[in-house]
Amino acid sequence: MTFKVAEEKGLLELLMQKLDGISRTKAKAILSGNGVRVNGKLESHFDFQLKPGMTVEVSKHPEKSAERKNPYYHIVYEDRWIIVIDKEPNVLSMGVGKKSTNIKTLLDDYLYQSGQNCTAHVVHRLDRGTSGLIIYAKSVDVQQDLEHTWKETIVDRRYIAVVCGEIQPHDGQVANWLMENKFFLTYSSPVDNGGKYAITDYHTIESGKQYSLVELKLQTGRKNQIRVHMQDLQHPVVGDLKYGCNENPIGRLALHAFRLYFYHPVTHQLMRFETPYPEKFVRLARR
Numbered sequence: 001m002t003f004k005v006a007e008e009k010g011l012l013e014l015l016m017q018k019l020d021g022i023s024r025t026k027a028k029a030i031l032s033g034n035g036v037r038v039n040g041k042l043e044s045h046f047d048f049q050l051k052p053g054m055t056v057e058v059s060k061h062p063e064k065s066a067e068r069k070n071p072y073y074h075i076v077y078e079d080r081w082i083i084v085i086d087k088e089p090n091v092l093s094m095g096v097g098k099k100s101t102n103i104k105t106l107l108d109d110y111l112y113q114s115g116q117n118c119t120a121h122v123v124h125r126l127d128r129g130t131s132g133l134i135i136y137a138k139s140v141d142v143q144q145d146l147e148h149t150w151k152e153t154i155v156d157r158r159y160i161a162v163v164c165g166e167i168q169p170h171d172g173q174v175a176n177w178l179m180e181n182k183f184f185l186t187y188s189s190p191v192d193n194g195g196k197y198a199i200t201d202y203h204t205i206e207s208g209k210q211y212s213l214v215e216l217k218l219q220t221g222r223k224n225q226i227r228v229h230m231q232d233l234q235h236p237v238v239g240d241l242k243y244g245c246n247e248n249p250i251g252r253l254a255l256h257a258f259r260l261y262f263y264h265p266v267t268h269q270l271m272r273f274e275t276p277y278p279e280k281f282v283r284l285a286r287r
Helices: 011-018 024-032 103-113 140-148 225-232 279-285
Strands: 002-004 036-038 055-058 073-078 082-087 131-137 154-164 171-180 186-189 196-207 211-218 255-263 270-274
Touching (some): 011 024, 103 131, 154 225, 186 225, 211 225
Parallel strands (some): 131 255
Antiparallel strands (some): 002 055, 036 055, 073 082, 082 131, 154 211, 154 255, 171 186
């Protein structure tokens, strides 16, 4: 279907008007599915402002983008300023060396192929083995704004993990100082050792003799914080050879960033994103 724009309005508003009054959710799904072109160019931003004379094409069979075919990540949300992705395990958040497979480079390719004149800028990271939600900025200005206001911007950041053994008590908090040694291994101290203070709250979802499914809320975001704090409790994360666990029954580190609530760096709207607990985690905890 092709429409000629008669007056200035938002792209989402036009779709809802022209497509027999479809819901806002369905209109957004068409946009995120690469089903809309404006003047021949793919457009996925729901807040894109149309001007008189523009041509809008809507396809019943949206093209499959490079992102949707990519096995390393899935785009959860995108606008003109940021991208929120759900990262798969065993891939780096950003590159180390020219040949490393990493999300930043993959997103750069996606942005180029979709005709967007920008690149992805790293705001925060997840370990290679950790899966889940990450924010990338589309400009240096937005990246720096997010980095400088990170503590105020992040509202709720949570992970789900499978850890070894049965945690007692089922709920609690770990707080200490974390520092990295010359071998790039993070270690903790109950007193100030010149490192950074770190706080992790934990809540047990499922508990058994062999494994426990645990929800973790970060009050601070230090390198390897959850992994070190679970080691401190003597219940290391399953699959974490670096921090005390020799068991790897699911072939990956059992740590997933499932919740990310934050204030948008430009619109200041509260953004809420969640992904389901990985099925492998739940099945392992219920053995």
